[in-house]
């Protein structure tokens with residue numbers, strides 16, 4: 001199914017009311033018509049006062065958002081839709097503060113809304129493995145701490161993998177907060193997101209050596225060779241991720257870093273199809289399972 005594209009005026013016109021959003025969601029969720037989540041019967045009564053769909057066969061009542069990322073959300077669908085639109089149409093993303101101000105929401109409510117959206121994005125990306133040519137490295141996120149640079153730092157450690165084409169042009173990225181740059185953490189990260197047998201290029205740090213068990217591992221000590229082209233794209237993407245996070249989400253807590261990295265990667269991985277992002281993230285929210293944001 002083709003993902004629709006909207007400019008601002010089209011969006012505003014199409015999704016100006018709760019009913020319009022509900023109708024759209026209905027088509028996305030049940031493209032072949034209503035299907036009871038319990039018995040799969042296709043006829044229903046619509047209880048308009050409570051916006052519920054009651055199965056004519058088994059009597060089960062369900063809402064349009066039940067079982068999705070929007071499950072039991074008290075927010076209006078228009079707010080969900082507009083937030084998705086804003087998040088996907090500004091490549092810097094949206095902060096909870098700006099969403100709370102725009103829609104007169106409590107800050108925590110806006111914060112949880114954005115976290116649910118990021119969770120849906122992360123779930124989507126976790127369905128895809130990187131393959132073929134991979135560059136991998138680790139980086140440090142957080143406020144600069146003098147005298148603690150390098151791998152012994154107290155900043156948050158992040159492992160990054162980037163798939164490229166044969167010529168080394170970037171394709172897809174994944175990032176994960178890790179406790180420390182150890183063989184185990186690196187191996188687990190690779191196993192989570194890279195197809196076995198892929199060719200992984202890293203620097204010469206010993207924590208990467210175990211990758212040879214599942215992958216074709218090649219490494220280079222770039223401190224020795226001074227090759228500025230080595231892992232070039234990977235390093236550009238790391239600095240973009242840092243700029244993105246400090247520009248939009250300055251002062252974020254370490255425990256939330258993963259969700260911002262997920263949003264960054266989701267957006268990066270779809271950078272050539274930005275006009276379709278709203279539709280894609282909406283689909284991710286519909287197919288995502290209910291998610292309780294940890295406080």
Ligand SMILES: [Zn+2]
Pocket residue numbers: 036037038039040041055056057058059060
């Ligand atoms: Zn039923």
